[in-house]
Amino acid sequence: MGRRARVSPREAGLPDGGARRRTPGLRREEVAVLAGVGVSWYQWLEQGRDITVSGQVLDSVARVLKLDEPERRHLYVLAGLNPPLVAVPQEQAPVSGSIQRLIDSWMPLPANVIDRYWNNIAYNAAATAVFDFNERWLNCLFAFFGSPIYRDRHIGWDKDAALIVAEYRxxxxxFPGDEGFAAIVDELSAEYELFAELWARGDVRPPGTRPKHVDHPVVGELSxxxxxxxxxxxxxxxxxLHNAVPGTDTLSKLEWLASPEGRRAALRPVAG
Known part of the structure; x- marks a missing residue:
């Protein structure tokens, strides 16, 4: 394994053997000992043989070989396992400037960025104008079930509620065992009976492209x-990303809504 040759005995905490050492980097036997696995097993791993392996063992090998995150994930693939999820430091910036520019360039169509818990960490002006995304409703699930404006505008809300909950599951x-999801589910279940009922079903639906219809108080139906x-x-x-459904006047309505005249109209009280 090429990566083994790039780790010196000194870096691994072993004596380097001085000039008598012929093998560059670590020997197979040394990697096996440091990782706590058998020498034959480790040799078979390098040879790509069909062996039984666990993520814990692969992480030990990755630690000894000082693999970075892409190399560690590649090691999982070579061993026939699903690559581990990438841990993101909490202090990392919520969203990069390039991503913010991406969703801003999507105007006049709505676009937003969510984290693993569906918290809205960035959104453009159209997302606020259409879906009422704001500092009060930062989590998409809480906005869906708790925002009266979002609920009133969302056409087919009752039908989509079950799909939303299944996608969240x-x-x-x-992220099995992630307490962040459990906290959100517990709070939503305590506040909204319908959410509790839908969550108890245990339905699962992978996210993807789906239709969304809105009855906006200023421009009417948007698809x-x-x-x-x-x-x-x-x-x-x-x-x-929310794209206008072809064959509808959604895009032209949003272009007007984003204009100075449209923004002024959106600020006027709605009669009724």
Whole structure:
């Protein structure tokens, strides 16, 4: 394994043997001992043989060989296991400037960025104008079940509620044991009886492209295709893009709503 040759005995905490050492880097036997596995087993791993392996053992090998995150994930693939999820430091910036520019360039169509818990960490002006995304409703689930404006505008809310909850269960399944999901589910279940009933069903639905219809108080009905896209270097984040359904006047309505006249009209009280 080429990576083994790039780790010196000194870096691994072993005596380097001075000039008598002929093997560059670590020997197979040394890697096996440091990782706590058998020498034959480790040799078979390097040879790509069909062997039984666990993530814990692969992590030990990755630690000894000082693999970075992409190399560690590649080791899992070579061993026939699903790559581990990438841990993102809590202090990392919520969203990069390039991603913010991406969703801003999506105007006048709505776009937002959510984290693994479906917290809205970035959104453009259209998302606020259409879906009432704001500082009060930062979590998409809480907005769906708790925001009266969102609920009144969402056409087919009752039908979509079950789909939303099933998608959230699929999202939570990617992070087993994550207490953040449990906290959100517990709070929603305590506040909204319908959510508790839907969650108890145990339905699971993977996220993807789906239709979304809104009855906006200023421009009327809007029809979208909502698509979720993962960010390769930030797998904890998802970009949600709303595209206008072809054959509808959604785009022209949003273009007007984003104009100075449309923004003024949106600020006027709605009669009724």
């Amino acid at each position: 699929a999202a939570a399944a990617e 979208f295709e909502s698509t979720q896209l993962r960010i390769p270097d930030r797998p904890d984040l998802t970009v949600v």
